[in-house]
Each structure stands twice: as C-alpha cells, then as structure tokens.
Amino acid sequence: MALKNKEVLFGLFDDETQLLSAVADARKTHMEIDDVYTPFPVHGLDPLLGLEESRLHIAGFFFGLIGTMTAFFGITWIFTKDWPTIFGGKPYFSFPAFVPIMFELTVLFSAIGMVVTFYTVCGLGPGVKAMTLHDRITDDKFCISFDITEADEATKSDVKAFFAKHGASLVDTKMI
C-alpha cells in the first residue's frame, strides 16, 4: 500500500538472464532496489533479492483450522440441539457423517482467508487503480525500479550508469 507518492527510476530488460545478473550486481554493490517486476515468475529471483519466505501459508493453516472448528461445532449443534434429525437409524451425533463437511469448510475457509489476506497485504481489491510502471512489463519486459524521491544527483547518475552497464533497453522515471 503506497501511503505517499514516490518517484522511481526504472529500467527495462529484454530477458531474465540480464535481469538476474543485474539484481545480483545491485545486491553486491549495496544499491537499494525498490522493486522488481516480471511478466512471469522468474526462477531464482527470490533468493537473489534476499526475500523472506512468505508467511501466507501459516495464516492459511489457521484459517483452515477455524473452518474445521466452525463445521464441527456448527453441525454438532444443528443435529443434536437445534434440529435433531434421524438419518438411517444413526445417532444424532454421528461423527463420520460430519467429516466431509468439516473437510469442505476447511478448504473453503483456508482458500478464502488466504485470498483476502493476500489482497489486503498487497493493497489489491475492487476499485484499486492498477499501478503499472510501463505497459510492456505485463507483456515481455523485466523491470528493476529504484526509489529516487530523496536521492541526490550523484545517486541518480549512479543508477543510470548501472542500467547502462547491464544493457537496459529503456530507462525512465515515474511518480507513483
């Protein structure tokens, strides 16, 4: 979620090998990359950028657990207290019959919970204006961007030199 506007300087690369070597070089020379945009998931990019492993699946586990509990207690209450019904001579509390429902709600809760969490964390959702640095990032170009809102001229020229060195096909700035 971008809370305030910032100015970024970005370069587009033609293929992922250029991108990967540029990222590795930037990390080595301690340049602070703001973000990297690719048209598809690039293998080996995450460890190069030093990203932590996502914790989304841990949230997913707990959403699933909530789903299991909701189904179990819900259906137990319905079939033993609220509206006891006999099916095929089975007892009101027949656990094996509840298992499919517990399974379904586990999957449902964990799926919806993870989607909502992911959208919230990434600032996505209905009505959000898509922020795209350059249209071709969604097609065939790979992009590295640097935050230059508070950077001096020397830093800016360093970044430009860096893009030139790694063969960026286009270098531009944009307010986001």
Next chain:
Amino acid sequence: MDQFIFRQRYKNILFAFMAIGIICMAWTWFSDDALHTRFWSNFFHNTMYFTGIAFAALLLMTMGIVTYGMWFVAFKRIWEAYSMFLITGIILMLVIIGGVWFHYHHIYHWTDAQDVAKDVVLNGKSGFLNPWWYTIGTIVTLGAWAYFAVKLRSLSRQQDNNGGIDDVTEYNQMKRLSAIFLPVGGFLSSVMIWQWIMSVDAHWYSTLFAWYATASWVVACFAFTALMIIFLKGQKFMDFVTVEHMHDVGKFVFAMTIFWAYLWFAQFMLIWYGNNGEETIYFNRQMQEYPVMFWGNVIINFVLPFLVLLSNYTKRKVGPMVFICLLVFFGHWWDFFLMIKPGMLHTAHEELASMGDHGAHGAEHVSHFVEGFTIPGLLELGTMLGFFGLFVYVTFVQLGKLSLRPKNDPLLPESLHHHVQ
C-alpha cells in the same frame, strides 16, 4: 560415486536380516496351530506387501515416463531396481498358488470345495473365485508386469551405451512401452487385488478396495524410495540427487498419504452409512476385535504424517523425513496386516471347528489381543525383517549392475538442475 558397490558389509547385514526371517518363520511353523495359520498369513502378508512395492515402483516410473516427467530421472535407477523384485514375487506367489490347489494353506475360504458347495455366497462367486482363475490370473498378471519391468530395464541399459544424450531411440521406445503398461498395470492390479487380498474375506466385497490397497503400496514405495535415497547419499553414492528431489519425494509421501486416507475414509463411511449387514460385519469385526490395529492404522498412516509433512521445512530435512518414512513404511505393512489377518483367522477358526476342534470358533469372539493376529508379535516383525532383507538384497544386486546415473537419458540434465523453490 556413480557406480554402486555392493559392499561385504551390506551383504553381512542383509544376510543377518534374512537369517532372522528364516528363524522366525521356522519358529512360527513349529509353534503354530494345526493349519499353520500364523505361518501362512505371515508369509502371504509379506509377499503381497513387497511384491506390491515393486509393482508400485514400476507404475510410478511408467507414469513419469509417459508424462514427460523429469523430476525422478536422477534417481530412476532405484525404481528400476525395485521393479525387478517382481520376478522374486512370482516365485513367492507360486508357493501360494500351490497351496490353492494342494490345500497346504488355508488363506482362502473359497478353496475348500465342501464349504463352497454348502455356502450360497461362495457358490455364487465361484465363477471368479476358483483355483483356475487364481492361477492363470496371477501368472499372467505378474508375468506381464515382470516382462515390462525387464524390458524397461534392458532399454535403460541400451540407453547407457547409445549415441549420447541426443539419441532418443530408447527414450521413445520406453515411452511407448510405458503407455502400454499403464492400462495393463491399472486394470490387472485392480482385478488381482480382489483375488489376492479381498477374497481373503470371501463373503465381503468393496469396489474401492483395489484402489485402497494400491494407494497403500504407492505410499510405501515413495517412503521406501526416500529412505533409499537418504541411505545411498549417506554412503556417498548418488551425490547428484539433491534436496530438491528429496522435497518432491516428500511431497508425494504427503499427497499419497492423504489420498490413502481419503480412500480409507470413503470406504469406511459408505459402508457405515449404507448399514448393510453383509458389508458392515467387516468393519464391525475390526473395530471390536482389532481396536489397536484399526485406530492405530489411521493414526500412523494419516494423522502423524499429515501433521509432520504439512510444513515445507520437514520435507527438506533428513531427520523428519527418515522418521516419517520409517513410520509410514511400517504403517502400510500394518495396513496390509489388517487386510489379511482377520479374514484368515476367521477362516482358520471355521476350518478347525469343522475338523472337530469346537473350542476354536467360540474362542474368536472372546479373545482379545492374540499375539500374531490382533497385534503383530515379534515373530511377525522378524518375518518382515527377513522379507525386507530379501527385497533390499535384490535391489542392491540390481543397483550394482548399472551406473546410478542414467547418463544418456534426454531428461537427465533437466533433472539435475531441478528446483522446486
């Protein structure tokens, strides 16, 4: 190292295992009842389990080949070696087939002509459950599987000596052969599992049963593959198999564990809900007389592996993987125990009763925890160790014959650079 060396040290250990197995089997034979029920149930149980793992290895390998899979190519030689145990399986099954004709064992109630004549259900099923079907079915099925296993193995050997990585002659032949094997393996395994295992309880039937048993074999095969990779890497063989391949095998242990649990539960719940006496008696007997086995089966084959393997981390670490794979490997042996022992014990009691030992039939309904039947005893574990030694011996002999690296497989370079994260 690319070449497996069958060291004397391994041989000594495996011979010790086999010796323990033979001693335990002899001990069982002499301490047994008049029908040698315990001996034959142990022999049959282990034969089925280990032959099934060989079949599962062949099934997984052919599936991988047909689907252009590359993740398993680095350790493909392990599955090839496992599948060669099918030949040993034929020899072991010939012993069982002999008993179907000459009645030296009483695994199947339907082999007894007098009982079949009296019993409406058995009589009705005698078109399928008869010695001819059993013999021809077993020999044709295992023979066909062994043929495919040997053929794939020899193509793999040719591939090692062919024109290099760009030569796809053998690769294409393997693909064709695998595509033919899949329906053969799939349909025949289903039919023969009804004969081999489900007909131990000849009055009972379940359509799901064949998939359930196959899923059990497949989990066991994956768990055993993981253990074998860890062992070989620990002995400095197969250094090109990485943690990424281990991760994939771990994921399959996890996925197939859930698949097994799904089938187990589906079978249980439909029968429980259908509430049809001739079906529910099967589970009723297991829950009343084999409670430890019955509930333990679910815990060690589903609950524990599910909780441990749920995390990414545990599939990439040797410790948790060894623990879970040993547990699951033992657990599915336990699962087959539960498929075979109750039915055989019941048949034996009826036979013994008709032989004049009237106490025997009544004994079934009062006795709990009979070592060797309602719970595996030391003799069962020893017998398992013996068969395990035999299986690993066959595997090691086969591993030693070819390089561990299938060096001319066109998918090998991709497999060596396999990354899952």
